[in-house]
Amino acid sequence: MRVGVDVGGTNTDAVLMDGLSVVAWHKTPTTADVSSGIIAALRAVLGGSGIGPAAIQGVMIGTTHFTNAVVERKRLRQVAAVRLALPAARSLPPMIDWPADLAHTLGLHRYMLQGGHEFDGREIATLDEAGLRQVAADIRGKGLAAVAITSVFSPVNAGMEARARAILAEELPGCALSLSHDIGRVGFLERENATIMNACLTALAGTVVNSFRAALAELKITAPFYISQNDGTLMSADYVERYPVLTFASGPTNSMRGAAFLSRTKEAMVVDIGGTTSDVGMLLHGFPRESSVAVEIGGVRTNFRMPDVLSFGLGGGSLVRDDGARIGPDSVGYELTEKALVFGGDVLTATDIVVAAGRIDIGERRRVGRLKGALVNTALATMNRMVDEAVDRMKTSAERLPVILVGGGAILVTADLPAASAIVRPEYSGVANAIGAAIAQVGGEVDRVFSLERQSREEALGDAKREAIDKAITAGATRESVQIVDVEEVPLAYLPSSATRIRAKAVGDLAMR
Amino acid sequence: MGWTLERGDLVDLCRGAAFLGTGGGGDPYIGRLMVEQALDEGHTVKIIGLDELPDDALVIPTAMMGAPTVIIEKLPGGEEAIRSLHRLEAHLGRKAFATMPIEAGGINSTMPLVVGARLGLPVVDADGMGRAFPELQMETFAVYGVPGTPMVITNEWGDATLVECHDNMMMEWLARGITIRMGGSAYIAEYAMDGKTARRVSVPGTLSLVLEIGRCIRAARQAHRDPFAALIELLPRTPYNFGRVIFEGKIVDLRRETTQGWAMGRARIGAFSGGAVMDIEFKNENLVARVAGKVRAIVPDLICVLDHETAEPITTETLRYGQRVKVMAVAVPPIMRTPEALAVFGPGGFGIDEPFTPIETIA
Numbered sequence: 001m002r003v004g005v006d007v008g009g010t011n012t013d014a015v016l017m018d019g020l021s022v023v024a025w026h027k028t029p030t031t032a033d034v035s036s037g038i039i040a041a042l043r044a045v046l047g048g049s050g051i052g053p054a055a056i057q058g059v060m061i062g063t064t065h066f067t068n069a070v071v072e073r074k075r076l077r078q079v080a081a082v083r084l085a086l087p088a089a090r091s092l093p094p095m096i097d098w099p100a101d102l103a104h105t106l107g108l109h110r111y112m113l114q115g116g117h118e119f120d121g122r123e124i125a126t127l128d129e130a131g132l133r134q135v136a137a138d139i140r141g142k143g144l145a146a147v148a149i150t151s152v153f154s155p156v157n158a159g160m161e162a163r164a165r166a167i168l169a170e171e172l173p174g175c176a177l178s179l180s181h182d183i184g185r186v187g188f189l190e191r192e193n194a195t196i197m198n199a200c201l202t203a204l205a206g207t208v209v210n211s212f213r214a215a216l217a218e219l220k221i222t223a224p225f226y227i228s229q230n231d232g233t234l235m236s237a238d239y240v241e242r243y244p245v246l247t248f249a250s251g252p253t254n255s256m257r258g259a260a261f262l263s264r265t266k267e268a269m270v271v272d273i274g275g276t277t278s279d280v281g282m283l284l285h286g287f288p289r290e291s292s293v294a295v296e297i298g299g300v301r302t303n304f305r306m307p308d309v310l311s312f313g314l315g316g317g318s319l320v321r322d323d324g325a326r327i328g329p330d331s332v333g334y335e336l337t338e339k340a341l342v343f344g345g346d347v348l349t350a351t352d353i354v355v356a357a358g359r360i361d362i363g364e365r366r367r368v369g370r371l372k373g374a375l376v377n378t379a380l381a382t383m384n385r386m387v388d389e390a391v392d393r394m395k396t397s398a399e400r401l402p403v404i405l406v407g408g409g410a411i412l413v414t415a416d417l418p419a420a421s422a423i424v425r426p427e428y429s430g431v432a433n434a435i436g437a438a439i440a441q442v443g444g445e446v447d448r449v450f451s452l453e454r455q456s457r458e459e460a461l462g463d464a465k466r467e468a469i470d471k472a473i474t475a476g477a478t479r480e481s482v483q484i485v486d487v488e489e490v491p492l493a494y495l496p497s498s499a500t501r502i503r504a505k506a507v508g509d510l511a512m513r
Numbered sequence: 514m515g516w517t518l519e520r521g522d523l524v525d526l527c528r529g530a531a532f533l534g535t536g537g538g539g540d541p542y543i544g545r546l547m548v549e550q551a552l553d554e555g556h557t558v559k560i561i562g563l564d565e566l567p568d569d570a571l572v573i574p575t576a577m578m579g580a581p582t583v584i585i586e587k588l589p590g591g592e593e594a595i596r597s598l599h600r601l602e603a604h605l606g607r608k609a610f611a612t613m614p615i616e617a618g619g620i621n622s623t624m625p626l627v628v629g630a631r632l633g634l635p636v637v638d639a640d641g642m643g644r645a646f647p648e649l650q651m652e653t654f655a656v657y658g659v660p661g662t663p664m665v666i667t668n669e670w671g672d673a674t675l676v677e678c679h680d681n682m683m684m685e686w687l688a689r690g691i692t693i694r695m696g697g698s699a700y701i702a703e704y705a706m707d708g709k710t711a712r713r714v715s716v717p718g719t720l721s722l723v724l725e726i727g728r729c730i731r732a733a734r735q736a737h738r739d740p741f742a743a744l745i746e747l748l749p750r751t752p753y754n755f756g757r758v759i760f761e762g763k764i765v766d767l768r769r770e771t772t773q774g775w776a777m778g779r780a781r782i783g784a785f786s787g788g789a790v791m792d793i794e795f796k797n798e799n800l801v802a803r804v805a806g807k808v809r810a811i812v813p814d815l816i817c818v819l820d821h822e823t824a825e826p827i828t829t830e831t832l833r834y835g836q837r838v839k840v841m842a843v844a845v846p847p848i849m850r851t852p853e854a855l856a857v858f859g860p861g862g863f864g865i866d867e868p869f870t871p872i873e874t875i876a
Contacts, residue, residue: 088669091591092546118696119583124669152587188586189543393822393837449582499697501582 001055003045003221004438005038006254006431007063013434014041016049020261020439024049025431034065035211035218042219058510059216059225060234062254062437065208066201066244070102070298075207077146077176078107079199080139082132082168083192084115084151084160088124094150094192099299106200109144111135115160116152119449119499124152127160129167136171146176146199150192154181155448176202176242183243185447186501190303197300198245205244209237226510230306232257232287232436233443233507236476248297249306254436256281256288256307259404261439262426268402269391269420272432273409276315276331280390281307282401285485287507310394314386316409318350323372324379327386341367350412353379360411383412392419406432441481443507444471452498460502461487468506477508515565515635518558518626523548525727530622531826532726533719535815537798538619538645539581540828543588548623551630558626561611561635563717566708570610572637573598573705575628576621578649578666578688579698581830584620590669593700594628597665600673601702604663613637613711615652615704617719618645618798619828624700636720641704642858643716643849644815647797649688650681651858653848654704657714664688664703668695716846722751730824740824741839752846755873759802759809760784760791760840761821767832780818780832782840791840793818795829800863802840810842811865813849813858814872817841842872 001023006013007030015025026044031037038061046053069075081094094110095103113135114128139147147168151160158181165177178199184191212225226234230249240247252272259270266286272279282289288307295306313329317336320327332339332347339345341352342363348371354360356368356376391403403420405413406429417423428435446467450460465484472482486505518526527541548558566572575594577584602608612625612632617640629636641652649661661681666688667673674691678684684703692699706714725747733743741758748756766781782791791809793802799816802809810816818827821837848854850871856862859869 085588087590087671089588089590090669091589092543092550096546096550116587119580119586120697122696124587124696186582186586188588189546 002058004434005061006433012037013431015434016045035215038215053220056223060437062228062250075204076200077203080109080144080147083112086114117157121157148178148195148199150180187303201244205241228440234440252309255433258432258436259406260286263404263424270404272407275317278314279309280394281309316351320348324375388417441507442475442477444468445505447503464502464504468504472506478511482508515561526724529723529727534618534645535798536829544620544623547627556630558630559635563712568709570708573609574613574615576615583697593667597667597702600665611635614640616642638720639715639717640719649685655681656854661703756843759842764836815843
């Protein structure tokens with residue numbers, strides 16, 4: 001048995017699963033200390049099902065805690081940003097394009113040293129070890145506890161970052177060291193940004209992971225626990241303590257993966273309709289399709305593996321205007337149960353429309369009895385059109401795909417969608433997020449430049465795939481379940497000496513004892 | 514009359530540069546940050562027209578050469594292009610009056626701005642490609658008789674090579690090899706010429722134009738107007754004179770491979786309604802667009818792949834399966850369509866066995 005938990009901004013959901021079936025689920029408000037909300041949710045699912053803690057083999061947690069910390073600029077550590085690149089890259093120092101308030105929160109401690117590699121693995125410069133020891137002394141003097149290390153082309157050759165870590169670990173025992181090749185892909189500034197953000201979260205990561213541990217200990221659950229990352233795969237708790245930044249997009253990813261699981265569909269569009277907004281994404285091979293453009297988080301440009309999600313302003317609390325022709329983007333949000341007409345309020349919301357149409361029975365239906373039929377029909381059509389357009393925008397082929405509806409607002413869609421081949425409304429769709437966490441897999445990814453001077457393209461592709469598979473197994477996947485889910489190749493323009501950038505991703509089921 | 518570039522213009526300028534990049538040229542984001550950095554340090558960028566150049570003033574164009582995928586990782590030290598310019602000055606025994614782009618597209622629209630800002634040199638509002646091209650000899654400068662060499666190539670260490678060649682093809686050949694040895698990106702000063710020559714051999718007004726194109730797209734979006742309609746309205750007021758949307762659909766197939774050192778390949782776009790399919794062949798930049806084997810637009814006219822909704826230009830490297838796009842074709846100015854120009858960067862210059870047909874005459 002395994003437990004999936006989703007710690008969101010509003011609710012903490014837990015779901016208990018036996019193999020591939022849902023045994024019990026529970027939704028409870030998220031608490032300030034995180035752990036008591038988790039304890040409440042876990043108690044409910046264990047108590048409700050009569051399952052003892054010893055039967056739990058794994059706990060999978062998805063959380064938006066770290067994203068929120070960066071967006072709110074709270075609970076962040078000051079960071080020493082160490083760049084190994086000189087004499088290259090001097091022109092644009094670390095945190096160059098950051099929002100000033102966030103950069104100042106982190107202290108703007110920037111160090112640039114000789115080092116880094118070329119695209120083909122040659123050194124730009126030998127690592128300046130003496131300089132690095134001086135930097136360490138300065139960091140010690142300032143009392144900084146987190147360091148971000150980024151070396152040019154470390155996705156091609158990680159040796160220099162590893163050497164720098166060894167030196168800093170010796171000079172600064174106990175300091176949290178984040179290495180860029182563990183975190184990001186080719187694209188120096190974006191990878192460095194992610195590494196610095198990771199470093200600033202290392203204190204919070206310890207606190208949050210410990211609160212997860214405490215909650216599980218309180219309930220006498222001794223199984224290992226994992227935290228889901230951006231692409232829907234799992235990380236061990238130790239890994240999250242070191243790489244919290246990799247959780248940034250796990251929310252939408254988990255709901256999409258949960259939708260894929262609940263509907264037994266691998267190629268589909270997923271619409272997650274909440275109280276204020278809806279997210280649309282696309283499933284490819286059962287995983288969310290990733291965004292190919294730079295994604296900004298808290299105003300900082302990154303190149304994370306993030307699902308390509310389109311958010312639009314439709315939810316259960318969306319305001320209805322113009323006789324139903326205009327809906328949202330504003331919403332009564334968490335005040336739905338006070339402000340909506342069916343709950344005795346005076347605001348006409350999307351929820352009131354579906355109650356008036358007899359699609360769902362919540363609140364007091366008589367309160368919407370006087371709404372004109374024409375208005376109700378117009379509003380229903382508007383909501384359908386909004387969802388249909390969003391699905392159509394996110395689709396990547398003219399071919400129609402099934403649309404999976406999840407989230408509390410799924411009821412707002414009342415008719416067929418022209419963009420969909422079918423509409424799927426799976427059971428347990430309200431906790432799709434926690435289910436997505438529970439069924440997450442582990443992955444391994446390779447993204448680097450291969451020289452084709454001494455090997456063929458096929459050999460390079462083979463190397464990339466093997467490396468991705470090895471990485472997935474190292475991360476905990478069972479060998480027989482691992483498969484390659486994505487391969488992408490970008491030749492390096494302007495270089496006659498044949499080099500190509502290959503991205504390969506492998507995923508597999510987590511080995512359970 | 515010269516004008517001063519404002520910080521707030523840079524995002525628009527880079528968007529326009531990506532448009533004229535016709536799929537190539539590299540993402541100008543890094544160039545933009547370098548210009549912003551220079552402006553923040555108190556430097557200014559002064560742009561002057563070709564008509565403001567004295568006849569005997571020395572103009573030294575500056576640029577980055579190499580792989581866009583390398584530059585996104587190995588950022589410039591910042592002094593490379595400046596050193597190339599200084600060494601070329603020393604070799605020529607003369608000081609530059611101004612610098613200038615060799616290419617109006619991608620990152621090379623911004624590199625001379627950084628050099629101009631840091632050295633206090635004006636930047637000439639013109640270039641030698643009128644767009645982006647993959648090779649150094651593909652320049653109106655070269656077409657109309659200016660030797661590219663002596664040229665200087667510099668890396669982040671300040672290692673530098675002076676290249677002197679009997680023709681511009683040999684310059685491209687040698688410089689490409691040196692650039693690879695320097696790690697796949699390097700910074701150059703080449704095609705030094707006097708003001709009178711620059712007026713004769715350059716595509717005029719291309720810095721103003723990229724800024725105008727970038728602004729036009731943004732303004733249309735802000736006003737919730739169709740950015741494509743806005744572009745089509747704008748072009749007749751420029752030397753580019755004519756543009757239209759020749760196809761819309763989704764990327765349904767993408768083939769990219771490294772052949773002889775370039776990103777060669779083909780993007781296939783399927784119409785939303787199904788049926789019609791457009792194939793775009795590229796060598797870093799988009800070269801020819803065909804529907805059912807029939808040419809719909811061909812080099813040197815611009816073939817721009819733009820986001821279907823926002824009209825944001827999409828570079829060849831960031832093309833991906835599933836993107837919804839519109840393809841826009843744009844007429845290049847007359848200086849780029851003469852028989853001499855077409856011999857260098859017309860279809861034949863890329864080994865495409867088709868005649869050049871101006872986009873205005875393709876129904």
